[in-house]
Amino acid sequence: NDLYAVVGNPISHSKSPRIHSLFASQTGEKLEYTAIQAPEDDFVGTVTGFFQRGGQGLNVTVPFKEQAWKLADRRTERAELAGAANTLYQDSEGLLTADNTDGKGLVMDLSENHCITLAGKRILVLGAGGAVRGVLGPLLAEKPSALVIANRTVAKAEGLVTLFEPFAEQTLLEACGFEELKEPFDLIINGTSASLQGDLPPISANVIGAGTVVYDMMYSLQTTTFNQWALDHGATLVFDGLGMLVEQAAESFRIWRGVSPETRPVIDELRND
Ligand code: ATR
Numbered sequence: 001n002d003l004y005a006v007v008g009n010p011i012s013h014s015k016s017p018r019i020h021s022l023f024a025s026q027t028g029e030k031l032e033y034t035a036i037q038a039p040e041d042d043f044v045g046t047v048t049g050f051f052q053r054g055g056q057g058l059n060v061t062v063p064f065k066e067q068a069w070k071l072a073d074r075r076t077e078r079a080e081l082a083g084a085a086n087t088l089y090q091d092s093e094g095l096l097t098a099d100n101t102d103g104k105g106l107v108m109d110l111s112e113n114h115c116i117t118l119a120g121k122r123i124l125v126l127g128a129g130g131a132v133r134g135v136l137g138p139l140l141a142e143k144p145s146a147l148v149i150a151n152r153t154v155a156k157a158e159g160l161v162t163l164f165e166p167f168a169e170q171t172l173l174e175a176c177g178f179e180e181l182k183e184p185f186d187l188i189i190n191g192t193s194a195s196l197q198g199d200l201p202p203i204s205a206n207v208i209g210a211g212t213v214v215y216d217m218m219y220s221l222q223t224t225t226f227n228q229w230a231l232d233h234g235a236t237l238v239f240d241g242l243g244m245l246v247e248q249a250a251e252s253f254r255i256w257r258g259v260s261p262e263t264r265p266v267i268d269e270l271r272n273d
Helices: 016-027 043-052 065-071 077-082 102-113 130-141 154-167 225-232 242-257 264-271
Strands: 002-008 031-037 057-060 087-090 096-099 122-126 146-150 172-176 185-190 208-216 237-239
Touching: 002 016, 002 043, 016 031, 016 242, 016 264, 043 065, 057 065, 057 242, 065 096, 065 130, 077 096, 077 102, 077 130, 077 154, 087 242, 102 130, 102 242, 122 130, 130 146, 130 154, 146 154, 154 172, 208 225, 225 237, 242 264
Parallel strands: 002 031, 002 057, 122 146, 122 185, 146 172, 185 208, 208 237
Antiparallel strands: 057 087, 087 096
């Protein structure tokens, strides 16, 4: 069997082995997918060893996505822009290639699973870290009318605006601080890691209007802290990042195997775990 794995630290709670095993049995692809905990100080050795043992492809997760990006011999255009990689494989010439499927995963989840059109919409993105940088390219490619990046550290949001300005052809791309947010948006995406600490970005509930859709890139069994806040302030449609997690995996699976798995049954199955 061809061998794949996800590398992170910690890794024991990763859902990737389960997702890819479900994809494999659904599509009849013969592969094995494991989880590897790399030592904090030896990501490179872990990756090199994996491919030397004949491994075919890796997913990369916290805290190694930037290191994976640096390590690669070549990067896809979307990985280049994302500044981080979640997918590694060797191309036909044996070069270690880095891709980033997170942004595609988010857009697929919004558009295919939740039937939300992004074209012409006003989008608010909260956060300006690696997770947000990874999804901005694919979001802008959908041509929203406006995309506002709000962050605790405004300079980081401004840096992302400078970086992505060339890709915002039909979008008004702006940066601001949380306290400047006063108007409702069509879609709010939480890309801060605040909820990891059960924390909330301090924003006015005025960002939530009658038709506002709220998406937390975070995923947890219970309603996330951010989504609960949104529900408490009148939001009626809130989604967490489980669909994004499965969709980014599906995109990696497509890259490695050339086969598109069906994601809906996998999302449903994970939701019921
Ligand atoms: P990730 O890979 O998850 O994006 P990161 O690059 O460390 O991790 O970025 C974390 C993001 O969450 C940043 O936007 C951070 O804000 P700062 O840039 O100001 O640090 C944001 N964040 C983390 N904890 C937060 C909190 N308690 N309140 C608001 N924002 C928070």
